[in-house]
Amino acid sequence: MSMTAILAKILLLGVVDSLGVWTAVGLVVAQRWGMLAGLVVGLLALNYAVLSKRAYPLRYLLPGLIPFCLMVVYPITVNMGVAFTNFGTGHRLTKEQVIDHFESRFYLPEDGERFTFQAFRDHEEDFIFLLVSKETGTTYLSAEGILEIVTLEDSRFVFDRGEIVQINGYYRLSRGELFRLLGQLQEIRLERNEEVIRLTSIREFRVYQQRYHYDREQGTLTDLKTGIIYTPIAGAFTSADGERLLPGFVVRIGFQNFLEIINNPHIARPFFRVFRWTFAFAALSVATTFVLGFSLAVLLNDPHLKMRHLYRTILIIPYAIPGFISILIWAGMLNVDFGIVNRILQDLFGTTIPWLHDPLWAKVAVVLVNLWLGFPYMMIICLGALQSIPSELYEAARIDGAGSWQRFRKVTFPLLLISIAPLLVGSFAFNFNNFNVIYLLTGGGPPIPGAMTPAGATDILISYTYNLAFGGVGAQYGFAAAISLIIFAIIATISAINFRFTRRLERISEGL
Amino acid sequence: MYSRHTLLGKIFRHLLVWAMIAFTIFPVIWIFSASINPGNTLFGLRFIPQVVTWNHYLDLFTNPLHPFGLWLWNSIKVSGTASLVTVFLTALGAYALSRFRFRGRRTGLLALLLIQMFPQMLAMVAIYLLLLSIGRYIPWLGLNTHAGLIMVYLGGAMGFNTWLMKSYFDTIPHDLEESAMVDGATHFQAFLRIILPLARPILAVIFILTFIGTYSDFLLPSILLTGTRQFTFAVGLRLFIQGQYATRWGIFAAACMLGAIPIMVVFLSLQRFLISGLTRGGVKG
Numbered sequence: 092m093s094m095t096a097i098l099a100k101i102l103l104l105g106v107v108d109s110l111g112v113w114t115a116v117g118l119v120v121a122q123r124w125g126m127l128a129g130l131v132v133g134l135l136a137l138n139y140a141v142l143s144k145r146a147y148p149l150r151y152l153l154p155g156l157i158p159f160c161l162m163v164v165y166p167i168t169v170n171m172g173v174a175f176t177n178f179g180t181g182h183r184l185t186k187e188q189v190i191d192h193f194e195s196r197f198y199l200p201e202d203g204e205r206f207t208f209q210a211f212r213d214h215e216e217d218f219i220f221l222l223v224s225k226e227t228g229t230t231y232l233s234a235e236g237i238l239e240i241v242t243l244e245d246s247r248f249v250f251d252r253g254e255i256v257q258i259n260g261y262y263r264l265s266r267g268e269l270f271r272l273l274g275q276l277q278e279i280r281l282e283r284n285e286e287v288i289r290l291t292s293i294r295e296f297r298v299y300q301q302r303y304h305y306d307r308e309q310g311t312l313t314d315l316k317t318g319i320i321y322t323p324i325a326g327a328f329t330s331a332d333g334e335r336l337l338p339g340f341v342v343r344i345g346f347q348n349f350l351e352i353i354n355n356p357h358i359a360r361p362f363f364r365v366f367r368w369t370f371a372f373a374a375l376s377v378a379t380t381f382v383l384g385f386s387l388a389v390l391l392n393d394p395h396l397k398m399r400h401l402y403r404t405i406l407i408i409p410y411a412i413p414g415f416i417s418i419l420i421w422a423g424m425l426n427v428d429f430g431i432v433n434r435i436l437q438d439l440f441g442t443t444i445p446w447l448h449d450p451l452w453a454k455v456a457v458v459l460v461n462l463w464l465g466f467p468y469m470m471i472i473c474l475g476a477l478q479s480i481p482s483e484l485y486e487a488a489r490i491d492g493a494g495s496w497q498r499f500r501k502v503t504f505p506l507l508l509i510s511i512a513p514l515l516v517g518s519f520a521f522n523f524n525n526f527n528v529i530y531l532l533t534g535g536g537p538p539i540p541g542a543m544t545p546a547g548a549t550d551i552l553i554s555y556t557y558n559l560a561f562g563g564v565g566a567q568y569g570f571a572a573a574i575s576l577i578i579f580a581i582i583a584t585i586s587a588i589n590f591r592f593t594r595r596l597e598r599i600s601e602g603l
Numbered sequence: 604m605y606s607r608h609t610l611l612g613k614i615f616r617h618l619l620v621w622a623m624i625a626f627t628i629f630p631v632i633w634i635f636s637a638s639i640n641p642g643n644t645l646f647g648l649r650f651i652p653q654v655v656t657w658n659h660y661l662d663l664f665t666n667p668l669h670p671f672g673l674w675l676w677n678s679i680k681v682s683g684t685a686s687l688v689t690v691f692l693t694a695l696g697a698y699a700l701s702r703f704r705f706r707g708r709r710t711g712l713l714a715l716l717l718i719q720m721f722p723q724m725l726a727m728v729a730i731y732l733l734l735l736s737i738g739r740y741i742p743w744l745g746l747n748t749h750a751g752l753i754m755v756y757l758g759g760a761m762g763f764n765t766w767l768m769k770s771y772f773d774t775i776p777h778d779l780e781e782s783a784m785v786d787g788a789t790h791f792q793a794f795l796r797i798i799l800p801l802a803r804p805i806l807a808v809i810f811i812l813t814f815i816g817t818y819s820d821f822l823l824p825s826i827l828l829t830g831t832r833q834f835t836f837a838v839g840l841r842l843f844i845q846g847q848y849a850t851r852w853g854i855f856a857a858a859c860m861l862g863a864i865p866i867m868v869v870f871l872s873l874q875r876f877l878i879s880g881l882t883r884g885g886v887k888g
Binding site (some may be wrong): 123393 | 604608616618619621623624626628630631633634637644645650680687690691693695696698699700703705708711715716717718719720721722723724725727729730732733735740741754755757758759760761762767777790794815817821822826837840841844852859862863866867869872874
């Protein structure tokens with residue numbers, strides 16, 4: 092390598108490194124330790140790759156690996172962590188944040204001190220208040236939110252006809268202005284020692300008292316109003332009577348999310364329904380698309396069939412249209428009331444089908460649309476496989492006296508299966524997670540009645556999980572993450588079997 | 604395996620194929636018909652329109668309520684950039700995996716494949732939070748930015764694509780690079796000048812497949828992009844028919860036509876090219 096190239100390399104690395112260190116300092120200040128660790132590991136790997144001769148291949152891999160680690164590996168790791176927590180609606184904050192939240196809550200005691208007040212405002216929309224205690228008669232002036240005792244002889248006060256009209260450039264608000272600014276004034280908190288004083292009505296300010304106190308040594312939260320002591324149990328401060336204070340906080344709960352699937356019947360019943368349907372849907376999808384695609388491939392592979400190239404091009408169309416567009420189009424065509432499919436059925440047979448309303452018909456619709464979407468793929472791969480079968484085999488079979496059906500059954504089909512089986516398994520895995528067709532066509536619906544978690548008759552595991560995390564009724568991230576791990580395990584197992592199976596098949600076909 | 608058919612057999616076969624063709628193109632014809640129908644509701648749609656109108660197409664580009672042209676451009680920008688960078692990253696990685704022998708190579712390849720099997724969309728919460736915190740320090744890379752979305756797509760660049768490209772690189776003989784390196788070229792120069800030009804078909808396949816894949820993705824952008832002006836075509840399209848009462852099927856249909864036809868034309872004209880890549884690489888998303 093030339094001198095300039097080496098210099099350029101070192102210079103560039105220097106620039107990247109200094110940028111990295113600069114970012115790292117920012118992260119230390121912001122106390123983002125996780126991000127900092129990621130940055131340091133990334134920088135070290137980069138320097139190692141560029142400077143070490145042994146790491147030469149890493150220079151090629153790193154540009155792809157960095158976004159891969161950041162956007163795939165890291166989120167998956169977080170997800171795995173979340174699967175063992177109760178993270179979700181009502182349990183989003185850390186324990187520290189929840190304690191802060193409770194300690195900053197106040198309540199209005201019955202016998203709290205009351206004040207009459209006068210409010211003043213300057214040109215910058217800043218307010219100060221003059222408060223007189225109804226109990227003690229002491230006069231206070233607020234300065235930057237803190238009350239200090241003053242006397243009426245104070246030199247800052249400007250009197251007019253016995254009333255204070257101006258303090259230090261702040262002008263007294265009229266009653267009308269008070270009404271108009273009420274919303275703004277109610278937000279203001281004044282402090283006196285540990286107490287908070289707020290506007291309670293257009294006439295008076297009152298003392299608020301801190302509602303909760305957290306005892307760091309005992310680890311308990313005390314309600315200062317009622318005296319009830321709350322202890323942290325399963326991610327929420329809980330009283331002896333079992334009353335749980337919300338919001339709760341995130342805690343590790345071990346395998347509880349997984350156990351819940353088995354133990355809680357309100358979750359288990361819909362879950363296993365979804366589970367079964369996921370397998371059925373994937374299997375049905377593969378079976379229907381394969382049968383149709385394969386039949387068409389056999390038809391179109393026939394050299395005597397005229398226009399077969401044109402036919403093939405037309406039949407590939409569903410595959411060439413972006414899936415989300417065709418699914419939305421189908422959703423419109425299958426619309427129960429106004430859809431074209433039902434209108435044709437009405438005209439021809441005088442009846443309509445409740446496509447997306449009835450559990451069974453919704454399932455039929457999903458499989459039908461997926462057939463439309465998927466058969467071209469099967470047709471393409473079957474055509475490819477058919478063409479790769481050597482013609483000598485047919486010749487040999489013909490000489491041995493096999494008829495065309497026998498040739499098909501004994502030569503074509505088994506050979507085709509060998510080359511296509513791994514793709515069929517791949518297709519099964521793909522349909523297992525075929526989120527789009529479910530989500531855009533039926534949205535998982537119609538809903539299963541009596542399910543505790545939102546689940547529909549056509550929901551497959553992935554759309555069910557999506558609804559748990561992002562659906563309307565609360566976000567159960569922890570539970571959703573646990574199910575995504577289950578999906579991962581299933582897909583990984585299927586793929587591992589496929590991988591071994593493929594190798595065995597390759598060995599068989601090599602022996603031919 | 605095929606023998607000549609009788610006339611009846613011929614007619615029967617053609618009929619079968621034509622029945623399938625009807626099933627295949629029915630939705631396409633229906634959506635085209637909806638796009639030139641004057642009505643905007645499902646109910647008012649006539650399969651054979653009495654009056655032909657191009658107003659829905661005009662409306663798409665002129666109505667300020669939905670910046671359709673911008674959505675299309677956003678999609679092309681995001682998908683184009685993501686695919687271009689993906690091809691480059693994948694080629695680099697696949698070259699290393701195909702040409703160098705190093706510790707952890709096999710494990711790495713398998714790990715890539717295994718990790719790709721995890722449904723990335725389920726880690727969406729983590730991705731969302733990650734972009735949220737990145738955006739606090741680097742605003743142009745955070746939520747609701749195209750750069751952030753592209754970055755998430757680049758995370759999926761390795762994986763299946765690398766396998767596909769590696770197996771193609773494996774079929775290119777080593778002699779060419781070796782002779783170039785004898786003449787004084789570095790590994791990287793050999794990669795740029797010899798391997799990449801030879802691998803043009805697979806580069807094109809991966810480019811187009813990634814383009815179609817990201818162009819068709821609606822889930823990720825619908826979670827990460829919040830501003831209407833940032834929307835991609837896939838996110839925007841749903842708006843036309845999302846509401847129960849505000850559904851505008853005519854405009855939706857016109858948008859479908861404009862959004863689908865370019866992709867369809869590219870795909871069909873390059874089908875030979877793409878199919879080899881597809882059958883090796885698995886299934887379209």
